[in-house]
Amino acid sequence: MEQHTDDINVPQILKNVGLRVTPQRDAILSHILKNRGHMTADDIYRSIQNVLPNLSVSTVYNTLKSFSEAGLIREIQFADAASLFDANAAPHHHMVCKRCGKLIDFYLPSTPNVTHIAKEANFHIEEMHIEVSGICSECANN
Numbered sequence: 038m039e040q041h042t043d044d045i046n047v048p049q050i051l052k053n054v055g056l057r058v059t060p061q062r063d064a065i066l067s068h069i070l071k072n073r074g075h076m077t078a079d080d081i082y083r084s085i086q087n088v089l090p091n092l093s094v095s096t097v098y099n100t101l102k103s104f105s106e107a108g109l110i111r112e113i114q115f116a117d118a119a120s121l122f123d124a125n126a127a128p129h130h131h132m133v134c135k136r137c138g139k140l141i142d143f144y145l146p147s148t149p150n151v152t153h154i155a156k157e158a159n160f161h162i163e164e165m166h167i168e169v170s171g172i173c174s175e176c177a178n179n
């Protein structure tokens with residue numbers, strides 16, 4: 038599903054989730070919605086610092102945090118790497134290529150076994166993210 042950024046009303050999206058519209062939020066969310074995929078705060082900072090020269094990495098990071106709290110994007114934390122921010126806010130999982138680092142989204146209709154196991158252990162699941170590692174098709178063919 039390709040969406041053109043011209044059709045996306047970023048200030049309206051911000052207002053809908055109760056966030057005040059600022060030039061920083063506008064530029065950061067526009068960048069994410071235009072490029073989709075998964076990115077770190079650093080990636081975003083580098084991509085838009087020419088648009089907003091006074092921007093700092095920590096502002097980008099804090100803005101991304103508020104976006105993910107508002108449910109606009111999703112923060113994914115891997116054990117020892119910087120948080121990735123995912124333009125896809127729907128619950129989903131990732132296949133991670135060990136060679137190029139690419140993340141491929143995948144969906145599971147439900148995870149009944151895990152839910153059952155957690156219940157047995159009296160464990161309250163807040164969030165579930167399955168990370169499958171391997172080699173992507175592009176890397177396998179090269």
Ligand SMILES: [Zn+2]
Pocket residue numbers: 134135136137138139172173174175176177
């Ligand atoms: Zn790969």
Ligand SMILES: [Zn+2]
Pocket residue numbers: 075123125129130131140141142
């Ligand atoms: Zn994803």
